[in-house]
Amino acid sequence: MNAYVTGLSAAGSIAPAGTAENRILTFLQSAHFDRPTLVIDLAGVTQQYRALAAGLGPARIHYAVKANPERAIIEELVRLGSGFDAASRAEIELCLSLGARPEDISFGNTIKRTADIAFAHQVGLRLFAADSEEELEKIADNAPGAQVYVRLLVDATGADWPLSRKFGCAPDKALRLLDLAHALGLDPVGFSFHVGSQTRHAGMWEQTLDQVADIWWTAQEAGNDLTLLNIGGGFPAFYEEEIEAPTAYAANVMEMVRARFGDVPHVMAEPGRGLVAEAGMIAAEVLLVARKSDSDLCRWVYLDIGKFSGLAETMDESIRYQFLTGRDHEETGPCILAGPSCDSADVLYERRPVALPLGLRAGDRVVIRSCGAYTSTYASVGFNGFPPLDVVVI
Ligand SMILES: Cc1ncc(COP(=O)(O)O)c(C=O)c1O
Known part of the structure; x- marks a missing residue:
């Protein structure tokens, strides 16, 4: 039996049959790569889409393409009837080229290139996001008459990867933007927000939904006929801490939405x-295990993948990836985990070291769990001459 599968069994069968992890680990038994490789299990994406859709009920999924724009994923989601949230012309073109209809794509970036707005309008997109006067003016000039939703600034909820501060506008401004959109000949249809990425429990949405509902009803009372509520992303993946299962999580969120709106x-x-994180695992390799002195408590483990080659979300140690090795049945000790590049910022986990087998050595394979989102496109094109993360879809 393969070392990973043996290791996993010893760790308590974390990859039961029928799961994306099980299929990927089986695939990895006979796969060899010459660089870090993200393996995506397409059936895992399908399973997760169905699970989320079941909980979301009447709410329409617009997959955030930025999480993973792999062609096979987009094609599969088109087949399943998903909509798409695009951030740029390239993402719009990708979705259209793979069969998505323009009316199923929203342009959700609040900081759009003017030429991209004109392109989106020309190819038939109808729905655009904005959180400022100038963005509305750009949309009015380049996509006249378009539907717009105003993105709201919401307080941080405790999400592991918060998206507050940079996006959205305050409530009083949001109301003024609806008026401005009308004046510019646009069709302001509603509001959007993002609760923060990796919001581990549905209950953490409560406060944000209260804030948004306040603005929603104030806008309705002011005579706006709002028809669209975009609840954004935030749906979690399993990394280190427990999360709710996708259907229950989504159903709980929708219950809270119905109660307020x-x-x-x-x-x-x-x-x-x-939607995609748990459908992907990265196969990486140990390049070096070393200690800085004989009395060093922690070993330094250097992998062939780091912050600049796909694991950018380890910034501030925010996302805690989980690692599997073929030695997981052996005794472990604390390690500082680092990437291969010459940049000293390329340290993944140091404040909270990672427990890895004492026998780990150069050449050992390390499999990183839940890597299907925000990895492949974060990889630099060739920092230090290292090739970008490769992707294989099974
Ligand atoms: C506008 C928008 N929608 C959705 C998402 C996806 O969020 P998540 O990955 O937390 O589901 C993002 C992520 O940055 C976003 O910017």
Whole structure:
């Protein structure tokens, strides 16, 4: 039996039959790579889409393409009837080229290139996001008459990868932007927000939904006929800490939405991480195990993948990836984990070291769990001459 599967069994069968992890680990038994490689299990994406859709009920999924724009994923989601949240012309073109209809793609970036807005309008996109006067003016000039939703600034909820601060606008401004959109000949249809990526439990949405509902009802009372609520992403993946299962999580969120907003004609959700992260694992390799001195408590383990080659979300040690090795049945000790590049910022985990087998050595394979989101596109094109993360879809 393969060392990983043996290791996993010893660790308590974390990859039961029928799961994406099990299929990927089976595939890895006979796969050899000459660089770090993300293996995506397409059936895992399908399973997760169905699980989220079951909980979201009438809410329409617009997959956040940025999480993983792999062609096979987009094609499969088109087949399943998903919509798409695009951040740029390239993402729009990708979705269109793989069969998505323009009316199923929303342009959700609040900082758009003017030429991209004109392109999107020309190819038939109808729905655009904005959180400022100038963005509305750009949309009015380049996509006249388009539907727009205003992105709201919401307080941080405790998400592991918060998206507050940079995006959205305050409530009083949001109301003024609806008026401005009308004045510019646009069709302001509603609001969007993002609760923060990797929001581990549905209960953590409560406060954000309260804030958004306040603004929603104030806008309705001011005479706006709002028909769209875009609840964004935030749906979690399993890394280190326990999370709710996708269907229950999504159903709980929708229950809270209904309680506050009633029957909104169109609710949209934009899962990225929650849809694809658990469908991918990275096969990496140990390049070196060393100690800085004989009395060093921690070993330094250098992998062939780091912050600049796909694991950018280890910034501030925010996302805690889980590692599997063929030696997981052996005794472990604390390690500082680092990438291969010459940049001293390329340290993955140091504040909270990672427990890895004492026998780990150069040449050992390390499999990193839940890597299907925000990895392949974060990889640099060739820092230090290392090739970018490769992707294989099974
Ligand atoms: C506008 C928008 N929607 C959705 C997402 C996806 O979020 P998540 O991966 O947490 O589901 C993002 C992520 O950055 C985003 O910017």
